[in-house]
Amino acid sequence: MQPFFKNLLASNTAHGNNLCVGIDPHCENLPGYFRQEAEDDIHGFLLNFSKAVIDAASGKVAAVKFQSAFFEAHGDQGCLALRAAIHHARCQNLLAILDAKRGDISSTMAAYATMAFRYFNADALTVLPYMGVSVLDPFRTWLENGKGLYVVWISSNKDAAALQNSIAAPLLSSLADWCRLNQNQESIGLVLGATKLSSLNDQLLHKATQFGLLLPGVGAQGAKVDAKLQAVLAQSPSSLYPVSRGLTGFGLEAEGARLGKIAGWPAYSSYVGDRIQRFLP
Amino acid sequence: MQPFFKNLLASNTAHGNNLCVGIDPHCENLPGYFRQEAEDDIHGFLLNFSKAVIDAASGKVAAVKFQSAFFEAHGDQGCLALRAAIHHARCQNLLAILDAKRGDISSTMAAYATMAFRYFNADALTVLPYMGVSVLDPFRTWLENGKGLYVVWISSNKDAAALQNSIAAPLLSSLADWCRLNQNQESIGLVLGATKLSSLNDQLLHKATQFGLLLPGVGAQGAKVDAKLQAVLAQSPSSLYPVSRGLTGFGLEAEGARLGKIAGWPAYSSYVGDRIQRFLP
Numbered sequence: 001m002q003p004f005f006k007n008l009l010a011s012n013t014a015h016g017n018n019l020c021v022g023i024d025p026h027c028e029n030l031p032g033y034f035r036q037e038a039e040d041d042i043h044g045f046l047l048n049f050s051k052a053v054i055d056a057a058s059g060k061v062a063a064v065k066f067q068s069a070f071f072e073a074h075g076d077q078g079c080l081a082l083r084a085a086i087h088h089a090r091c092q093n094l095l096a097i098l099d100a101k102r103g104d105i106s107s108t109m110a111a112y113a114t115m116a117f118r119y120f121n122a123d124a125l126t127v128l129p130y131m132g133v134s135v136l137d138p139f140r141t142w143l144e145n146g147k148g149l150y151v152v153w154i155s156s157n158k159d160a161a162a163l164q165n166s167i168a169a170p171l172l173s174s175l176a177d178w179c180r181l182n183q184n185q186e187s188i189g190l191v192l193g194a195t196k197l198s199s200l201n202d203q204l205l206h207k208a209t210q211f212g213l214l215l216p217g218v219g220a221q222g223a224k225v226d227a228k229l230q231a232v233l234a235q236s237p238s239s240l241y242p243v244s245r246g247l248t249g250f251g252l253e254a255e256g257a258r259l260g261k262i263a264g265w266p267a268y269s270s271y272v273g274d275r276i277q278r279f280l281p
Numbered sequence: 282m283q284p285f286f287k288n289l290l291a292s293n294t295a296h297g298n299n300l301c302v303g304i305d306p307h308c309e310n311l312p313g314y315f316r317q318e319a320e321d322d323i324h325g326f327l328l329n330f331s332k333a334v335i336d337a338a339s340g341k342v343a344a345v346k347f348q349s350a351f352f353e354a355h356g357d358q359g360c361l362a363l364r365a366a367i368h369h370a371r372c373q374n375l376l377a378i379l380d381a382k383r384g385d386i387s388s389t390m391a392a393y394a395t396m397a398f399r400y401f402n403a404d405a406l407t408v409l410p411y412m413g414v415s416v417l418d419p420f421r422t423w424l425e426n427g428k429g430l431y432v433v434w435i436s437s438n439k440d441a442a443a444l445q446n447s448i449a450a451p452l453l454s455s456l457a458d459w460c461r462l463n464q465n466q467e468s469i470g471l472v473l474g475a476t477k478l479s480s481l482n483d484q485l486l487h488k489a490t491q492f493g494l495l496l497p498g499v500g501a502q503g504a505k506v507d508a509k510l511q512a513v514l515a516q517s518p519s520s521l522y523p524v525s526r527g528l529t530g531f532g533l534e535a536e537g538a539r540l541g542k543i544a545g546w547p548a549y550s551s552y553v554g555d556r557i558q559r560f561l562p
Contacts, residue, residue, distance in 0.1 A: 075401070115350065
């Protein structure tokens with residue numbers, strides 16, 4: 001079984017880009033057609049939305065990223081829809097990243113590993129490192145079997161800096177130690193907000209590019225695919241920049257009128273397909 | 282609607298203790314009777330286990346704490362069992378804490394609030410502060426309606442200290458600011474590992490006791506209900522020390538033989554009831 005980041009690198013190269021399509025089914029202020037479906041059958045809505053986005057992404061990019069919270073908000077029906085959506089993505093040769101940002105002590109992380117990699121069968125999971133890197137130990141067998149982890153290092157939101165700046169260097173260094181010890185460099189990546197690239201010193205940024213990166217913040221959060229981001233992608237070609245609201249329109253006020261005219265999932269899938277093109281090089 | 286920690290204080294006082302019964306359905310190395318049920322019907326197993334522990338706790342303590350991961354590992358069935366178990370606990374006049382340690386940016390935290398407080402209808406949720414305290418903003422309306430949050434401050438596991446020590450003081454201070462700004466002091470608590478009390482300086486510990494505390498680590502993780510812990514409980518009487526494996530026996534090797542002789546949930550509920558007595562003052 002190839003390590004996760006080796007697979008991802010091959011697929012990024014084959015598709016000629018580093019875009020990751022984010023699937024965040026925001027359910028607030030949904031335009032008419034979609035609101036009706038969400039009210040009538042939330043499982044159907046979540047799965048149809050996911051499939052429409054996945055079908056638009058298929059053949060264009062290497063990976064999709066599911067924001068777990070927007071499924072979890074709907075309980076068991078969200079859970080079933082998410083599992084079916086991940087299965088659909090993997091059948092379309094897309095790597096499926098489950099963005100659930102779990103973080104707890106080791107015995108609990110073992111249960112989250114079962115959730116992500118057995119029940120959902122995702123290819124990679126995002127985790128929070130607040131409890132230290134040793135809580136990654138229960139994931140080792142999964143990583144040896146091709147699964148991947150993204151450790152949230154520097155998040156895309158503004159207010160995180162006060163806490164994260166002081167621990168950024170020691171966290172990166174203990175994570176590098178963990179990877180060496182476990183010979184797992186190609187299974188572990190970092191989340192690094194694309195909104196934070198210019199505030200990082202060059203030495204730390206260079207160290208970070210030894211990892212595959214997940215670079216959120218492009219689109220609704222204001223970051224752009226600029227020269228700085230492209231330089232990072234060139235240094236770490238197994239990296240991805242996820243775009244969610246910017247592609248799906250859901251949760252974006254400016255897209256309300258356009259989405260209001262769409263009635264039906266095939267038309268919506270075309271809308272997303274057009275938007276994906278805009279974020280490609 | 283009374284704030285969460287006001288309710289909790291009243292219930293702790295009425296019960297004359299600060300024990301919180303932890304519900305962590307570990308499914309590894311289950312003794313015979315329970316293994317068979319888990320294999321035949323995982324939803325039934327999770328719900329029957331939870332009910333047996335809840336019935337043993339009812340009337341003795343103020344609160345139960347559900348470790349979300351052990352339910353999530355079973356997907357939609359775990360999700361349904363957890364919701365039914367939380368409902369059962371609340372019907373038995375127990376406050377239900379959902380220990381799910383969610384942490385993400387604000388727009389995502391709003392969806393986790395829906396998950397915890399609308400779908401599961403828990404009384405309180407644990408959250409990770411890695412993204413900064415401003416991500417608590419989406420919880421405000423829920424807090425005004427009697428729900429509570431526990432922000433993980435200092436966790437019970439050993440290896441967390443390297444990261445958490447340097448940010449402990451600034452995090453506590455920005456959290457206190459957030460509470461003042463939002464007039465929410467009685468809805469926000471802290472997770473503080475009972476294993477870490479003696480390593481904290483007195484000034485920081487005193488500041489922490491201005492909050493209701495959740496003090497994990499008693500039992501399987503080695504902390505005891507000693508003079509230090511009792512002094513903290515006296516200073517912050519709306520605090521709780523959760524015990525999970527130490528009460529339920531599941532996940533504890535030393536209890537395997539005794540649990541192997543139990544066949545049936547009523548007998549198991551008595552076993553837990555006896556163990557609860559040992560952790561009471």
